[in-house]
Amino acid sequence: MKIMWTTTLYEACQKNEMNVVEASDEPQQPFQLCQQCHERLLTYSLRPIEWYNLAVLHSPKQFLLHDDFYGEDGQAFQLEEEVIITKSEKAPTLQAVRHDLESLLDFSITRWFLEDDVIDALKQHDQQKILASIKSRFNETEHAEVKSRMVRNRG
Ligand SMILES: [Zn+2]
Incomplete structure (x- = not known):
């Protein structure tokens, strides 16, 4: 909250x-x-x-x-x-956010499509931490579209 x-x-x-x-x-x-x-x-x-x-x-x-x-x-x-x-x-670039998981997840939400370079950057992070962060965001947001993007990021 x-x-x-x-x-x-x-x-x-x-x-x-x-x-x-x-x-x-x-x-x-x-x-x-x-x-x-x-x-x-x-x-x-x-x-x-x-x-x-x-x-x-x-x-x-x-x-x-x-x-x-x-x-x-x-x-x-x-x-x-x-x-x-x-x-x-200016909006952040992938280069600027790729090492910080929370910023990288923010970045991935703003993409029209998740391209390979973003997926590769996500793969550099601890998968458990990604899941935990997605889970807590999922519970916080009321927004259906952001939620569905979170679910897709899991894959
Ligand atoms: Zn303003």
Whole structure:
């Protein structure tokens, strides 16, 4: 429950306090955002790290996060060209997360498909720890799509 509380405060940018709730495809789990992220969510112009943080919690299959609007690394196709993405706004790469199991599992949730390089990275970790972590995430999330991804990761 402690984890749930922390994430409700800072869902997308993880900087500002949440003050807007926007319906997601999952009635039990709406997006919880600050004003600026909410505007960017509705205009399909989230920064990559904001897209990533939301995809970890809600899965990338949400309509508002969908691959019609965002690339796999969270870059928004609708973003005006003059918007410069700073280093801290970029989404993590596989290279950056592969040695940390929790970050790697977050990363795997954000993928449209689990590709071999992600599976290989998962195989480098202790299988028991992976199972334990998936189990505890499975119990924490109310989100059906994230749950089904967790189950697929087990295989
Ligand atoms: Zn925000």
